[in-house]
Amino acid sequence: MLSKKLQNQLNDQVNFEFFSAYLYLSMAAYAESIDLSGFANFFRIQFQEEQFHAMRFYDYIFQKEGTVELEAIAKPDIRFENMLNVFEKSFEHEKIVTSRIYKLADTATEEKEHATLSLLNWFIDEQVEEENKFNSMLKRVKRSENNPAALYMMDDELAARVYTPPVIA
Numbered sequence: 001m002l003s004k005k006l007q008n009q010l011n012d013q014v015n016f017e018f019f020s021a022y023l024y025l026s027m028a029a030y031a032e033s034i035d036l037s038g039f040a041n042f043f044r045i046q047f048q049e050e051q052f053h054a055m056r057f058y059d060y061i062f063q064k065e066g067t068v069e070l071e072a073i074a075k076p077d078i079r080f081e082n083m084l085n086v087f088e089k090s091f092e093h094e095k096i097v098t099s100r101i102y103k104l105a106d107t108a109t110e111e112k113e114h115a116t117l118s119l120l121n122w123f124i125d126e127q128v129e130e131e132n133k134f135n136s137m138l139k140r141v142k143r144s145e146n147n148p149a150a151l152y153m154m155d156d157e158l159a160a161r162v163y164t165p166p167v168i169a
């Protein structure tokens, strides 16, 4: 059984992961609107990854005999100046996600909830990858700032990205 505090915090994270999904879908829509369909593909896959995260928390709450209460998903940012701005915002967003996962791990540690810590360890590792992915994309987009050809090359490359759901042991 989960404590009320931990259940509420996990429940909030279900919502936040769906918000992340929605934010990335908004970024996909922006990329589509400026004809960067490779970047749009990248963010559509990110949209799927975030839904997978939400469902991991969702399933876990039920495994621990808790209940999930779905809340309204906040309206995501819909205005972006350019792709650089999109990656600045997405990298900042992933840092917020990391701090939320850490707060969850703090609560689970206080409560000696080892099973929840084990779930959160997966997310802690995942956040290292997520931050790294967005940071390196941000750096690449920054370098292509005055070089549209480089941005289009990146767009071609990103068009080939495919979604593969992670294998959970």
Ligand SMILES: [Fe+2]
Pocket: 017, 020, 049, 050, 053, 097
């Ligand atoms: Fe996530």
Ligand SMILES: [Fe+2]
Pocket: 020, 050, 094, 097, 130
């Ligand atoms: Fe993420």
